[in-house]
Amino acid sequence: xxxxxxxxYINQFFGxxxxxxxxxxxxxxxxxxxxxxxxxxxxxGGDFEIAATVICGDNYFGENLDKATDTIIEMVKxxxxxxxxxxxxxxxxxxxxxxxxxxxxxxxxxxxxxxSGMYEENPGADMFKQDVILVKTGNSAATMRKAVxxxxxxxxxxxxxxxxxxxxxxxxxxxGIRVNYFAEERGSERGIRxxxxxxxxxxxxxxxxxxxxxxxxxxxxxxxxxxxxIAVVTSGGIVPLGNPDHIESSNATKFGEYTxxxxxxxxxxxxxxxxxxxxxxxxxxxxxxxxxxxxxxEKEKNGEIGSLLPYFASTTGTGTATNSAARFGDExxxxxxxxxxxxxxxxxx
Amino acid sequence: MRLELGKFVIKDIQFAExxxxxxxxxxxxxxxxxxxxxxxxxxxxxxxxxxxxxxATRITPVKDVIEPRVKVSGGEIFPGVIGKVSPxxxxxxxxxxxxxxxxxxxxxxxxxxxxxxxSGPAADYxxxxxxVNLCVVIEPQExxxxxxxxxxxxxxxxxxxxYLGELARKLEPDTLEVxxxxxxxxxxxxxxxxxxVGYIHMLQxxxxxxxxxxxxxxxxxxxPTFMYPTxxxxxxxxxxxxxxxxxxxxxxxxxxxxxxxxxxxxHGKDINFMGVILTNENVFLADKERHSDMVAxxxxxxxxxxxxxxxxxxxxxDTDLMMNCRKVERAGTKVCLITDExxxxxxxxxxxxxxxxxxxALASCGQGNATLKFxxxxxxIGMMDYIESQIGGWAGCVNEDGSFEAELQIIIASTIANxxxxxxxxxx
Numbered sequence: 001x002x003x004x005x006x007x008x009y010i011n012q013f014f015g016x017x018x019x020x021x022x023x024x025x026x027x028x029x030x031x032x033x034x035x036x037x038x039x040x041x042x043x044x045g046g047d048f049e050i051a052a053t054v055i056c057g058d059n060y061f062g063e064n065l066d067k068a069t070d071t072i073i074e075m076v077k078x079x080x081x082x083x084x085x086x087x088x089x090x091x092x093x094x095x096x097x098x099x100x101x102x103x104x105x106x107x108x109x110x111x112x113x114x115x116s117g118m119y120e121e122n123p124g125a126d127m128f129k130q131d132v133i134l135v136k137t138g139n140s141a142a143t144m145r146k147a148v149x150x151x152x153x154x155x156x157x158x159x160x161x162x163x164x165x166x167x168x169x170x171x172x173x174x175x176g177i178r179v180n181y182f183a184e185e186r187g188s189e190r191g192i193r194x195x196x197x198x199x200x201x202x203x204x205x206x207x208x209x210x211x212x213x214x215x216x217x218x219x220x221x222x223x224x225x226x227x228x229x230i231a232v233v234t235s236g237g238i239v240p241l242g243n244p245d246h247i248e249s250s251n252a253t254k255f256g257e258y259t260x261x262x263x264x265x266x267x268x269x270x271x272x273x274x275x276x277x278x279x280x281x282x283x284x285x286x287x288x289x290x291x292x293x294x295x296x297x298e299k300e301k302n303g304e305i306g307s308l309l310p311y312f313a314s315t316t317g318t319g320t321a322t323n324s325a326a327r328f329g330d331e332x333x334x335x336x337x338x339x340x341x342x343x344x345x346x347x348x349x
Numbered sequence: 350m351r352l353e354l355g356k357f358v359i360k361d362i363q364f365a366e367x368x369x370x371x372x373x374x375x376x377x378x379x380x381x382x383x384x385x386x387x388x389x390x391x392x393x394x395x396x397x398x399x400x401x402x403x404x405a406t407r408i409t410p411v412k413d414v415i416e417p418r419v420k421v422s423g424g425e426i427f428p429g430v431i432g433k434v435s436p437x438x439x440x441x442x443x444x445x446x447x448x449x450x451x452x453x454x455x456x457x458x459x460x461x462x463x464x465x466x467x468s469g470p471a472a473d474y475x476x477x478x479x480x481v482n483l484c485v486v487i488e489p490q491e492x493x494x495x496x497x498x499x500x501x502x503x504x505x506x507x508x509x510x511x512y513l514g515e516l517a518r519k520l521e522p523d524t525l526e527v528x529x530x531x532x533x534x535x536x537x538x539x540x541x542x543x544x545x546v547g548y549i550h551m552l553q554x555x556x557x558x559x560x561x562x563x564x565x566x567x568x569x570x571x572x573p574t575f576m577y578p579t580x581x582x583x584x585x586x587x588x589x590x591x592x593x594x595x596x597x598x599x600x601x602x603x604x605x606x607x608x609x610x611x612x613x614x615x616h617g618k619d620i621n622f623m624g625v626i627l628t629n630e631n632v633f634l635a636d637k638e639r640h641s642d643m644v645a646x647x648x649x650x651x652x653x654x655x656x657x658x659x660x661x662x663x664x665x666x667d668t669d670l671m672m673n674c675r676k677v678e679r680a681g682t683k684v685c686l687i688t689d690e691x692x693x694x695x696x697x698x699x700x701x702x703x704x705x706x707x708x709x710a711l712a713s714c715g716q717g718n719a720t721l722k723f724x725x726x727x728x729x730i731g732m733m734d735y736i737e738s739q740i741g742g743w744a745g746c747v748n749e750d751g752s753f754e755a756e757l758q759i760i761i762a763s764t765i766a767n768x769x770x771x772x773x774x775x776x777x
Contacts, residue, residue, distance in 0.1 A: 130697050176697060177692075177695070177696040178700055178775070178777075179716075179776075180715045180716055182771045186771050187607070187713070187769070187771075187772075188608045188769070189611050191657050192612060196544070196655075199546075199655045207711055207773060207775065208701075208776075209776075211700060211704060212704075213704065248742075248743050249740055250740040250741065250758060253743070276461060279555070281495055321693025322698040324698070
């Protein structure tokens with residue numbers, strides 16, 4: 001009997017059901033090895049068994065994401081595989097997205113190691129390479145033979161729980177995950193060597209290719225401030241005394257919402273800052289320096305602004321991961337839209 | 350300018366009746382040092398303790414780490430702070446106690462003070478897990494204002510280091526190293542065929558616990574300037590900051606600036622090391638613009654072929670790092686950046702808060718958000734009270750037995766952004 005079990009996911013085309021005309025094919029599980037699974041089986045050898053193959057049409061998956069995912073999860077669960085493999089999808093866009101989606105769901109919900117493969121320009125690659133290990137393939141199924149050894153090597157390591165090495169060694173797409181290691185030389189020495197090569201015009205490899213930032217274009221100007229509902233959001237770490245939500249002083253994983261209802265100004269009797277990135281002393285004395293409630297109330301009374309939302313949102317900006325910050329922004333933004341907020345004052349420190 | 354740096358290997362520290370150095374052991378009169386520290390009426394209590402590599406000892410919250418040194422040929426160490434400013438800074442002869450450090454410890458000023466473990470997994474990440482440390486544990490007077498407390502702690506450490514350095518004044522060092530940088534024209538002419546390389550040293554200057562002192566001047570108040578690299582070896586720059594612990598350029602690291610040390614190692618071989626351009630990291634945009642302009646002007650004026658740039662801290666200073674990089678490259682000087690990364694615990698976020706397309710060469714000093722399990726220790730020098738709120742910790746991260754989990758950020762100088770360590774990060 002084989003030591004390890006695999007469940008393999010493929011689309012209608014690789015499943016031999018049909019082409020575009022069969023892309024609405026509903027998920028189906030077969031206890032047999034099909035299409036690209038044959039090459040995997042040959043590569044994996046006797047210790048591995050492909051216990052089942054799940055076939056699903058690309059359009060069906062794309063149009064019924066939640067339902068298809070739930071159905072397939074149930075199918076996979078039954079076999080309790082050691083590794084779940086999807087694809088490879090090569091340059092087929094919808095197939096790539098389906099492979100990424102189902103792999104991510106299987107890993108999250110069933111805790112099973114997952115693996116897929118695709119061409120680096122497949123739209124699924126950018127969407128899922130951080131979450132799922134994607135073996136780098138060519139842009140067509142003709143490159144399957146080259147991909148098999150990489151897929152097989154990773155499946156074996158995943159099944160045995162062995163360490164997965166870096167993307168260039170194992171042959172998967174770089175996931176954009178920054179991992180520490182101890183280099184042979186210290187940073188200053190590596191920097192000098194890199195600089196000398198750069199000056200000479202020789203080839204060199206930076207440790208960190210510059211990331212691309214998600215730039216947000218500014219919203220349209222508020223037409224009538226006198227009628228606008230204004231909210232305040234800060235990354236300056238203002239929290240009620242005692243920091244009830246335990247927001248971190250650096251690399252915050254959460255934000256808090258705190259009342260300003262019935263208050264004319266922020267008082268140090270009620271609020272403090274837990275930010276670890278600036279000289280807090282002045283803000284501890286006067287929290288209005290970060291949440292300018294004193295001035296905003298004046299403007300509200302004078303009719304310069306319509307009204308203030310009765311609470312503000314706050315987190316620590318220092319060292320906070322950009323992905324966390326994006327999540328905070330989405331959550332706060334959605335809530336504010338429901339509250340009828342027209343404009344937000346963002347204070348940083 | 351030429352400096353002879355005599356080093357004394359120190360293998361252990363012991364308390365004794367009389368302070369002296371013998372057979373590579375530093376003997377310290379505990380009462381005498383404690384009394385000296387308590388001459389400062391801002392401090393209520395002081396006690397000394399010793400932490401050795403391999404011991405199950407944790408030191409926290411750590412404020413600064415300093416190597417004992419003394420000027421033996423005229424002039425004084427840490428000029429402008431506790432020593433007199435004199436033209437001898439950076440020249441003549443200096444003696445250093447190699448392998449031992451003074452570590453200042455005490456309840457936190459902010460959230461930025463960090464941890465040193467003398468053994469266990471965290472010891473791999475901290476340079477001061479490998480040195481014998483004389484810990485100066487201080488207790489401030491009640492209600493002391495934080496800026497005043499920070500200063501008292503800073504001076505206590507520097508005074509102790511100068512006191513210990515003094516013990517080596519008349520002794521013969523185990524090794525003698527010589528560092529020399531000539532006047533600009535002479536230096537350029539010495540190795541006409543090698544690329545002229547400079548070092549842009551960005552001093553942390555964001556405010557309380559984010560300050561640095563240059564000849565005693567608060568780095569917030571300097572404009573970019575040019576200095577001989579050897580000046581730094583006499584304590585021309587001291588730390589007044591804690592930033593995030595992992596990022597802290599301690600006073601020890603200023604004395605042992607790795608870029609300066611390694612540039613001297615390459616000097617005359619594949620580079621012509623011309624000197625140091627000093628700048629800061631102020632929070633005001635006007636300062637950032639003015640100082641990056643000036644830094645680029647210096648590079649062009651000195652006709653540098655290349656520079657290394659280091660920063661202290663992360664986030665806000667990343668903007669200074671990138672402004673310097675962009676403007677210096679546009680002025681015709683090639684740049685390599687040295688810095689650390691903060692891509693979140695899962696390593697999936699952006700590593701830096703700012704970027705520029707000119708930043709094509711970067712040496713990574715590791716990512717500070719990765720987490721580590723810190724085992725319980727037999728002995729704690731200082732106190733564990735603040736771990737959860739110190740940078741790198743979080744609510745509930747400490748277990749009952751004193752073990753805890755935290756980001757590498759909490760370890761002093763673990764990802765220090767000047768390339769002192771071998772830790773680096775790569776893309777997976």
